[in-house]
Amino acid sequence: QVQLQESGPxxxxxxxxxxxxxxxxxxxxxxxxxxxxxxxxxxGLEWIGRIHSGGSTNYNPSLKSRVTMSVDTSNxxxxxxxxxxxxADTAMYYCAGDRTNDGWFEPWGxxxxxxxxx
Amino acid sequence: DxxxxxxxxxxxxxxxxxxxxxxxxSQSIRTYLNWYQQISGKAPKLLIYGASTLQSGVxxxxxxxxxxxxxxxxxxxxQPEDFAIYYCQQSYSTPWTFGQGTKxxx
Numbered sequence: 001q002v003q004l005q006e007s008g009p010x011x012x013x014x015x016x017x018x019x020x021x022x023x024x025x026x027x028x029x030x031x032x033x034x035x036x037x038x039x040x041x042x043x044g045l046e047w048i049g050r051i052h053s054g055g056s057t058n059y060n061p062s063l064k065s066r067v068t069m070s071v072d073t074s075n076x077x078x079x080x081x082x083x084x085x086x087x088a089d090t091a092m093y094y095c096a097g098d099r100t101n102d103g104w105f106e107p108w109g110x111x112x113x114x115x116x117x118x
Numbered sequence: 119d120x121x122x123x124x125x126x127x128x129x130x131x132x133x134x135x136x137x138x139x140x141x142x143x144s145q146s147i148r149t150y151l152n153w154y155q156q157i158s159g160k161a162p163k164l165l166i167y168g169a170s171t172l173q174s175g176v177x178x179x180x181x182x183x184x185x186x187x188x189x190x191x192x193x194x195x196x197q198p199e200d201f202a203i204y205y206c207q208q209s210y211s212t213p214w215t216f217g218q219g220t221k222x223x224x
Binding site: 035044045046047049058060061062094102103104105106108109110111 | 119150152154160161162163164167168173205207208209210212213214215216217218219
């Protein structure tokens with residue numbers, strides 16, 4: 001079965017760029033739509049955006065000016081970059097798959113915490 | 119954006135209870151409604167998609183219903199492992215949006 005694992009720095013300075021990668025195992029990055037979702041401590045879930053292996057993307061308008069997603073088919077990975085981060089970007093970041101393009105998420109990675117602080 | 123509102127925000131229940139929680143969309147989303155369970159410290163887990171289709175491996179005590187703007191998740195007989203936060207999510211139009219969650223506690 002497909003499994004996902006997020007990786008990236010846990011601490012990012014304000015105004016810098018947050019970069020995270022999600023590694024896909026047990027399947028191909030070519031077969032799903034891939035999303036990033038975040039959750040601030042004690043808060044709900046916020047969809048950041050998604051990418052297809054073909055390169056098409058949809059971003060949440062609330063973050064669109066700061067987000068870029070990409071796929072690396074040779075390494076079976078996909079990534080997200082969020083620029084000009086502030087403390088409001090501190091959250092647990094999850095990657096998730098959408099197998100059917102119906103907008104529901106399964107599987108999920110375990111999540112990686114990111115703190116924005118100087 | 120489509121706003122998703124869940125009620126109640128929390129509920130207290132006992133093992134064996136029948137529990138129902140509500141999710142309302144700010145506009146019709148047909149049956150593009152999904153439910154997730156999040157146990158403390160873990161990633162969300164998909165329970166139901168398309169308003170009423172049980173994800174493979176999810177116990178049959180979970181039932182989803184509704185269409186349009188009003189949806190419900192029912193747990194027919196609450197088990198100890200069901201104490202968690204439940205989120206609804208619309209997949210009718212991007213940006214996909216989630217409700218604020220219903221916490222099921224003892």
